[in-house]
Amino acid sequence: MTSTTLRVNMPQWQGGDEPAYRFGAELLRWLAPPHDGPEETVAVPRPDGSAPPLDQGIKWRDALLAQARAARAAIERHDPDRIVTLGGDCLVDLAPIGWLSRKYGDRLGVLWIDAHPDVMSAAEFSHAHAHVLGMLLGRGDADFTAEVPVKLAAPRVMIAGMQGWNEAEAPILKELGLRHIPATDLAETSQPVLDWIAREGITHLAVHFDLDVLDPSHFSPLLFNRPDAATDAFAGIEQGRMRLEQVVRLLKDVSAAADMVGLAITEHLPWDMLRLRNALAELPIMKA
Template sequence: MTDSENGPAPRRTTLLGIPMDAGTHVPGARMGPDALRIAGLAGLLRELGHEVEDAGDLSAPSPQPVALAAADAARCLNLEEVAGWTRDIHDHAHRLAAAGRLPIFLGGDHALSMGSVSGIARHCREAGRELAVLWIDAHADFNTPATTPSRNMHGMSLAFLAGEPSLQPLLPDRPLAPLTPGAVSIIGLRSIDTEERRNVQARGVRCIDMRAIDEEGVAAPMRAMIEDWQRRGVHLHVSLDVDMLDPSLAPGVGTTVPGGATYREAHLIMEMLCDSGLLGSLDIVELNPFLDERGRSARLLVELVASLFGRTVLDRPPVRMRAF
C-alpha cells in the first residue's frame, strides 16, 4: 500500500489505553493496548500526517458500588470492577471530545464501550451534534442481566448504551444520553442469542449480518449508511471488535466465531468510512495477545486503522458519497 497525498485532513488524535478484561471470563484483553502500540499504530498514523498524542493507559480503578437489583447483580460478572472502569472511561472520553481531540480507545474488552460511547454521547448532546455508532462486531452485545447466558458484561454494552433500565446504575451520577432508536448500526453480525435478538429488534437497531454481506457485498450497505449519516451530519463513533474478522485472519480473540469478514471486506469498510469524513471517535477492542499467533491480529488491526485514517492502495482523491 502507498499513502495518498490526497487523503483526509490531518486529525488531532489521542490514544488512550484501556487495559481491562473484567467484562469477560477470558483473561488477556488487558494486554491489547501494548500489542497495538508494538504493532506500530502511532507511527503509522503520524506517517499519514495526523497528530498523535499517546496519553498512556488508564490505571485500573477501584471497584465501585452499583445499586442493581440483587437478581440482576448476581448475573453480571465483575459488576463493581466494570462499574469502576465505565465511570473512569466516561470521564476521560468526555474530556477528550470536549477538547477537540479524536479519541482512539485501545482495548481491552468491549465493555469499555460503556464508558467511551457514553462519554462521547454526553459531549455530542452538549454540542448539539447527533451521534451515530457503527458497531463492527460478530456479536450484537445487546444482552441484559435478565437474558445473558454467560454473565459477561462485554455482551451488554449496547443494551446499556441504548438505555436498558436495569443497567443504568453503572453511571449513577453522570448525565447519560441514551442512544436513540436508529442511532446504532451493527455490521458483521453472525452470533446472537434468542432474547438478545428480540432486544435488538425492539430497539430498531440496523443490522447487516454476514448473510447480507454474502448476498450484497460490503459496499452497498455501507454506502446506504454513509449517505444517511452525511444527510444527518452526525458525529460517527466506530467501535471495532477484532472478532468481526474471520478467525483464520485474526485468531487473537476470546470469542471467535467462524465465517467472519475477509481481509478485503474489512479494509473496504475502513476505506469507505475514511472517505465519508465522518469519523469522530474510535474503539479498538477484544484483541487478546495471549491467544494471538505472533502478533497477526494486532498487525491486521493496525493496518485496518491505517485504512480508516487515509492509507490507500492508489494515490487518488477519496471517493466522496453523495452530497446533500
C-alpha cells in the first residue's frame, strides 16, 4: 500500500498576533523541497491593521478556531499517513498532531523542539500560539481542546532544546508531568531523545520544530532579531540556544529510530526579506 504524505501550508499569524508570520510561511513554502504528493493551503485572511479582538482571553480566537477546523477538514480529505506543515505560528500544529494522535494512538510520540513549552492558556497569556501543546494534552480552551479527540499522553511527549521557562509555565509543566531536555544536553549528541524513544516504545513520531529554539546570534529570521524592537522588548523571555546543524542532526537521528509521520516548521520571521519586499513595493518603476 502506498504511503501518503500531505503537505499543509498554513500562513497563520494571529496565534502570535504578528502579521510577519504570514510572509515567513509563504517564503518557507518557496524554500521547501519540491513535493510530489497532495498539498493543501489553509486560507488565512491577510492582516489589515485592525486591532485584535479578544474573546475568552484569546486574541483572534474566532479566526484561529476557524483555521484549525479548516486544517482538520483538509487533512481528513486526504487521510494521510504523514503530514508536513509549514507555518505560521506554533498553533498551526494543533490539527496535524491531533490527526496523527487519532491515527496512531499510543504508538505516537511527540518531540517538541522549542525554546518554550507552549503550555499556557488564556488564564496566563492571550497569544494562543503559546497554548498549543497544552491544548494537545487537554489543557486550555474547551473549543480548541475539542479539536483533539485523542489527547496526548505526557510520557510520550518530550520538549527538546528548552533551557528555561517563566514563572507561569513552571507549575503547568509540573502539573502536566512533562519531561524536557535542555539544549546543552543535545549540543553534541541526540542520545537523550533516542533513549526516550526506546524507553517509551515509540514507533511513530511527530516533530514540532519552532525555529525560535535556534540561537538568534547564529540564525537571523527569528522573532528576537526584529530590527525595530525596543532594546528591552524580549526581556525575561527565554531565547533559543541550539544551532541549525544540531537540530538537523537530531531530526536525522530520530528518523532512524522511529517512523517520522509528522513535521511542522513554525515561526519563520525573515525580517530582512520582508524589509526588501516592502522597499521594492515603494519604487514607482516596480508598480508600472
